[in-house]
Amino acid sequence: MRQQYARRTQVLTSVLGLVALAIIVQMARIQNSAEAAVFSQQAQNYAYELKTFYPDRGEIYDRNGRLLAGNKTVYEIGVDLNTVKDPHAIAFAVSAELDMDYDQLMDAIQNPPDGLSYIVIADYIEAQQAVNLQELKKALQDIAAEGTMGGLTGLQFKPHPHRSYPEDSLASNIIGFVTREGRGYFGIEGKYDTLLAGNTVQVLVPTDPNKAFEIPRVSDGTTLILTINRDLQSAAEQILDKSLSTYGAQGGTIVVMDPSNGELLAMASSRRMDLNQFWNYNVIYDKSNQFNPAISTPYEPGSVTKVLTMAAALDSSIVTPNTTYLDTGSVLIGGVTIQNWNREPWGVQSMVGCLQHSLNVCMVNLASQMGASTFYDYMDAFGFGHLTGVDLDGEVSGRLKVPGDADWYPVDLGTNSFGQGVTATPLQVMMSVSSIANHGQMVVPHALYAMVREGHQYNVPAQFAGSPVSEATADTLSEMLAISLEAEASLALVPGYRIAGKTGTAQIPVDGYYDSSYTNHSFIGWGPVDDPKFMIYVWLERPTESNWSSETAAEVFSEMAKKTVILLDIPPDYIRQQLASQ
Amino acid sequence: MNIPNVNHYIHAYKVAPWRIQRQWIGSALLAVVALAMVATLYLIVTSRAAIAGREIQDLTYSITVSQQVSGDLQMQLASLTSASAMQRRAIELGFRPMQPEEVEYLVVPGYAEPEAFVLSQTQNLQLSALTIAPEYNQSLLDWMDEKISSTRGMQ
Numbered sequence: 143m144r145q146q147y148a149r150r151t152q153v154l155t156s157v158l159g160l161v162a163l164a165i166i167v168q169m170a171r172i173q174n175s176a177e178a179a180v181f182s183q184q185a186q187n188y189a190y191e192l193k194t195f196y197p198d199r200g201e202i203y204d205r206n207g208r209l210l211a212g213n214k215t216v217y218e219i220g221v222d223l224n225t226v227k228d229p230h231a232i233a234f235a236v237s238a239e240l241d242m243d244y245d246q247l248m249d250a251i252q253n254p255p256d257g258l259s260y261i262v263i264a265d266y267i268e269a270q271q272a273v274n275l276q277e278l279k280k281a282l283q284d285i286a287a288e289g290t291m292g293g294l295t296g297l298q299f300k301p302h303p304h305r306s307y308p309e310d311s312l313a314s315n316i317i318g319f320v321t322r323e324g325r326g327y328f329g330i331e332g333k334y335d336t337l338l339a340g341n342t343v344q345v346l347v348p349t350d351p352n353k354a355f356e357i358p359r360v361s362d363g364t365t366l367i368l369t370i371n372r373d374l375q376s377a378a379e380q381i382l383d384k385s386l387s388t389y390g391a392q393g394g395t396i397v398v399m400d401p402s403n404g405e406l407l408a409m410a411s412s413r414r415m416d417l418n419q420f421w422n423y424n425v426i427y428d429k430s431n432q433f434n435p436a437i438s439t440p441y442e443p444g445s446v447t448k449v450l451t452m453a454a455a456l457d458s459s460i461v462t463p464n465t466t467y468l469d470t471g472s473v474l475i476g477g478v479t480i481q482n483w484n485r486e487p488w489g490v491q492s493m494v495g496c497l498q499h500s501l502n503v504c505m506v507n508l509a510s511q512m513g514a515s516t517f518y519d520y521m522d523a524f525g526f527g528h529l530t531g532v533d534l535d536g537e538v539s540g541r542l543k544v545p546g547d548a549d550w551y552p553v554d555l556g557t558n559s560f561g562q563g564v565t566a567t568p569l570q571v572m573m574s575v576s577s578i579a580n581h582g583q584m585v586v587p588h589a590l591y592a593m594v595r596e597g598h599q600y601n602v603p604a605q606f607a608g609s610p611v612s613e614a615t616a617d618t619l620s621e622m623l624a625i626s627l628e629a630e631a632s633l634a635l636v637p638g639y640r641i642a643g644k645t646g647t648a649q650i651p652v653d654g655y656y657d658s659s660y661t662n663h664s665f666i667g668w669g670p671v672d673d674p675k676f677m678i679y680v681w682l683e684r685p686t687e688s689n690w691s692s693e694t695a696a697e698v699f700s701e702m703a704k705k706t707v708i709l710l711d712i713p714p715d716y717i718r719q720q721l722a723s724q
Numbered sequence: 725m726n727i728p729n730v731n732h733y734i735h736a737y738k739v740a741p742w743r744i745q746r747q748w749i750g751s752a753l754l755a756v757v758a759l760a761m762v763a764t765l766y767l768i769v770t771s772r773a774a775i776a777g778r779e780i781q782d783l784t785y786s787i788t789v790s791q792q793v794s795g796d797l798q799m800q801l802a803s804l805t806s807a808s809a810m811q812r813r814a815i816e817l818g819f820r821p822m823q824p825e826e827v828e829y830l831v832v833p834g835y836a837e838p839e840a841f842v843l844s845q846t847q848n849l850q851l852s853a854l855t856i857a858p859e860y861n862q863s864l865l866d867w868m869d870e871k872i873s874s875t876r877g878m879q
Contacts, residue, residue, distance in 0.1 A: 198795070207841040209802035215792045269796065301792060308802035350777075367841055378805035591840070598843035638824060704824045713829045721831065 170375040190346035197340030198303050200363035202317060202330060203546050204372040205591050206406075210317055211331070211417075213303040217272035219264045221251055228230040231282070235294060239275050240264055262297075266322065272299050307417040313375045315434035317591060318370070318535060319420040327420075328433050329365060330589060332535030337364040337593065365594040369405035374398060377705040378410035385698045390686035391663075395436045396702055399670055399676040401576045403604035404585030406532075407710075409436050430536065432694055437532055440540035440565035441580050441681075444648025444691075445500045446484075446666045447561035449575055454520035455508040457611040463493050463622050467495040473503045473510075476552030480506050483647070498626035500645065502560045509559035517555060518544045521564075523610035525575035525584065531607075532569055532587045537592060540566035561648060567678045571666060573607070576622055579642070579668040579677050585699035626670045634667055634696035638701045638714030643667025643699065645691040650684070660684035663691035670715050676706045767862065 172178055186333035202211035219230060219240075233247035241713040247263060276299060284290030305320040318329030326335035340363030378396045386394055391412075398408040411434055415426045431438040455461050471487030472479050482488065482502050483531035488495070496504035501639050509517050521527075527542035542551040542564050545702050557563040569587055577584035586605040593600050595618075611619075627634060646664035663685055680695040680702065688694050706712070713721075788865070803809070862870070 198791070201844070203841065205841060209841070211796065212799050212802065214799045215796050303792070303795065306799050306801055309806050310808070366841060367843060374806055376811070490743075513735055519769055592843075594843045599842060599875050601840075636824070706823055707824055708827060714824075717829045724831075 166407050170420060182711045186314070189351060190348050193347045195343045195345070195360040196635070197342065197360050199305060199320065199324070200338040200340065200594075202338075203365070203367045204369060204370045204375075205248045205407075206371065207265055207367075207622065208372040209308055209374065210313060210370075210372070211305065211307050212367065212518050213534050214306040215269055215301045216265075216304040217267045217269065218262055218300040218302060219267055219272065219275070220260055220262045220298045220300065222296045222298055223251070223254055223259050223261065224296075225291075227291045228293045228295075230292060231293035232279075232297050235275060235278055236263060237296070237455075238578045239271055239278075240267065240383045242626065247413040251275075266304055269299075269301075272301075279353055298445040309372070309415045310373070311414040312379065313370060313594050314417050315436070316370060316375075316406075316534065317410050317417060319415075319417045319423075321420060326535075328430075328535050330368065331532065334366060334590070336365070338366065339363050344495045355712045361596055367588060367592040367594065367599075368589050369407065369591045370399075370409070371709065374706060374709045375408040375410065375708065378408040378702060381415070381698060381705065382410045382412055385680075385682060385694070389682055389688065391665075391682040391684060391694075393683040395679070395681045396566055397436050397572060397679045398697070398702065398706060399572055399576070399585075399587055399677045399679075401579035401585065401674045404576065404587045405574075405604070406587055406589045407593065407676065407706075408591075410436070411435055431538060435535060435681075436535055436568045436679075437530075437537045438540060438567065440567050441562065441662055442562055442648045442651065443566055443571050443681075444561040444646035444662065446502060446571055446575070446644050446646035446664050447564065447566075448505050448559075448646075449498065449578060449619065449623065449644050449666070450521065450524050451508055451517070451559045452493065452622070453578055453611050453615060454517060456493075456510060456619060457520070457615040458512055458516055460508060460511045461493055463618060466490050466492050467496075467504065467507060469501055469503050470518065471503065473556070475506055475510060475556035475580050476554070478556070480556050482552075488721060494622050494626050494629070497644065498630050505559040506556040506669070514552075514555050517559065518542070520610060520614075521558070523608065524577065525570060526574065526606060528567055530567075530569050530573045531605075532586055533590050537569075538567065540564070540570055542566075561646060568664075568681050571664075572677060572679050574610075575666050575668075576677060577610050578616045578623075579674045580616070582609045582611050582616040584608055584610060620668075620671050622663065627667075630692075632692065632696055634665060634703075636700055636707065638668065638716070639667040639669050639703070639707060640671040640715055641667050641703065642671050643696075645696055646690070647691040659687060661691075663688075663695040665691055665695035667699050667703070670712070670718070673718070675710060675712050676703070678702050678706065766863070772859075773861075 147696075162654055179553070198213050201209060201213070204210055219236065226232065229248060231249040232251060233244050236242060237244040237247055242264065250261060250263055263273075265607050275297065279294035279297055282294050286292045303652055304322075307314075307317065307319075316329050316331075318327055318331035318333075320326050320331050324339060325408075326332045326338060331375050334655065338359060343360045346404075378398060382396045385391065393412045395412070396408065397406065397412040413426055415422055415430055427433055427618060456463075461700075467490070469482070469491050470490035471485065474480075480502055483500060488501055488503075491499070491501065491504065493504075494499075522544075527539060527544075529537050529539045531537075543556070544555055554563050573584060573587055576587075584607045586607050587604070588602065590602050592602060608698065612714045620642045623644060624640055627641060627643055634645075635641055644666055646662075646666070648662045649663065650660055650662055651657070663682040665680045665681075666675045666677070678699050680698045682695050686692050707714075858866075860871075
């Protein structure tokens with residue numbers, strides 16, 4: 143009996159052992175079969191997921207930490223076609239909330255392109271609208287019967303960042319804009335597009351939780367701090383808008399710069415666009431150079447360039463401030479007679495009187511005495527005909543014809559000396575004249591104050607573009623310009639502050655001739671003369687209320703300067719002198 | 725006492741079939757228990773790693789959401805304090821732009837001009853490999869190696 147049990151046990155054990163062996167053999171066979179290789183390959187495919195990590199675009203601040211460009215969350219709204227329960231409910235809710243066409247939505251949901259299981263029905267939806275739809279979806283789910291899905295099941299929301307500009311159109315010509323594709327155009331957004339955008343990281347992320355440490359670290363785009371003072375920019379835009387209305391100008395520009403380091407404090411343009419609605423670009427601008435005329439619209443600046451001719455004459459020791467000459471009202475150069483602005487002789491004049499009365503004949507004489515070679519060498523050193531190198535997208539250089547060019551004639555030496563026949567952008571003129579305000583050193587204008595990446599801030603140092611004239615020449619000329627403004631009782635003067643500056647009324651070339659109806663009015667000035675803190679350039683295009691910039695641009699300069707000294711906390715000269723003497 | 729008989733019995737006891745069977749069964753059970761322990765340990769470690777991985781995913785998502793909320797609030801604040809909004813509110817409150825002649829300058833001893841805007845103080849703490857404890861990515865062998873090394877180090 144006992145042996146019988148033992149045999150049964152042995153048989154049972156053998157059977158179970160065989161079954162176990164069969165299972166093991168089968169496992170080994172499956173593991174090594176052709177199908178196993180296929181499944182193994184499929185498992186490998188799912189072991190990693192290719193993910194693209196998009197960094198948030200860097201923010202843009204003004205010099206005082208005011209946000210000029212940031213990112214806000216908007217939503218992509220889509221439909222998961224596999225889980226849709228009630229297309230009518232989705233189409234109705236979305237069309238009501240987003241003001242979309244119900245029939246088009248129904249068609250999109252019911253007749254999607256082949257092979258798609260998810261369709262996007264709206265994108266860049268404001269957060270509040272998305273929240274409204276999400277709450278409606280949740281409410282419908284709550285009232286749905288136990289175990290059933292709500293009416294908006296399948297409606298999905300995907301948040302993503304979107305560029306936003308809290309100041310709307312303020313400083314739009316400096317900031318530029320970003321399209322929905324994420325590409326920056328114009329201004330800072332265009333110039334520093336790569337830095338702001340950051341580096342997109344594409345990695346294979348393991349689906350195995352044990353490998354969670356392989357999650358990549360994606361750095362946001364570089365944040366930029368501008369030299370722009372938001373409040374000064376706002377004031378410049380308001381003053382410019384008011385001056386266009388007051389003087390009937392067709393357009394204009396006001397630029398404020400620190401002449402000691404080239405930091406742009408404000409740059410106002412008459413045409414501005416709400417950067418949050420960049421799609422209106424073609425409605426607002428006819429040409430790309432209208433976006434920021436201060437850097438992209440060269441024009442004949444006229445008499446403001448007399449500052450540079452006088453600087454060259456003083457620096458090359460042709461004249462001194464007290465040198466006199468007899469102004470006969472006209473001068474012949476290159477076979478062409480050049481006259482003063484009022485076509486009258488001004489008699490014996492010193493160099494201060496020459497600047498004070500803005501005498502063309504005087505300038506032609508100075509250029510003739512210097513000779514073309516010296517004169518154009520100075521103009522080249524002042525940067526005429528070259529880009530300033532400002533860090534804003536879209537800069538264009540003006541043109542300086544020089545001897546040897548096919549279209550240069552001897553008369554050009556005379557006309558160029560008082561700003562005709564030569565073109566430059568407002569910023570180009572500012573850069574040139576900064577050498578006078580900054581004791582001989584010419585600064586490179588820039589809008590970037592600092593960049594911040596990975597928590598570290600890098601402040602951009604000032605750059606200089608050489609010294610076209612000596613310190614003595616620059617200081618002497620500043621004094622001459624200040625005296626000439628005071629003697630003239632110019633509208634540009636600012637009570638309490640000593641200002642140096644020069645007007646410019648320029649004829650406008652049209653089809654090879656000068657327009658007899660309109661002129662361009664400019665003014666460049668800086669102060670306080672002994673320690674310049676600001677330099678302001680005003681350009682009014684074709685004003686109709688006056689023919690002379692001394693009655694238009696000079697007054698606009700004064701208004702801007704008054705605002706500047708308040709916003710930059712620049713005390714009047716007598717206060718500074720009192721403080722210095724203590 | 726007959727000593728050879730005692731040895732005979734002892735030998736018979738040692739080679740008894742049921743005793744050998746028990747030894748085999750015991751050994752087999754020990755192996756099964758050992759395997760079960762290793763499997764359980766592996767399961768525990770794996771499940772913990774999976775939970776930690778899931779938590780990391782949740783926290784990463786939370787960070788993303790927090791950053792979005794922070795960005796949105798920052799934008800709202802910037803809109804509410806924009807130049808045009810502040811000017812409008814100031815005018816509504818009865819303020820008007822100041823003129824240069826109305827400004828009074830006082831000498832304040834010890835006053836230092838405010839420094840330029842510095843943004844580098846606000847460092848973003850980001851998830852990185854260094855912030856994950858070794859328990860979540862260390863194998864059993866790595867752990868044993870670490871413990872042995874630390875024990876040797878203490879000696």
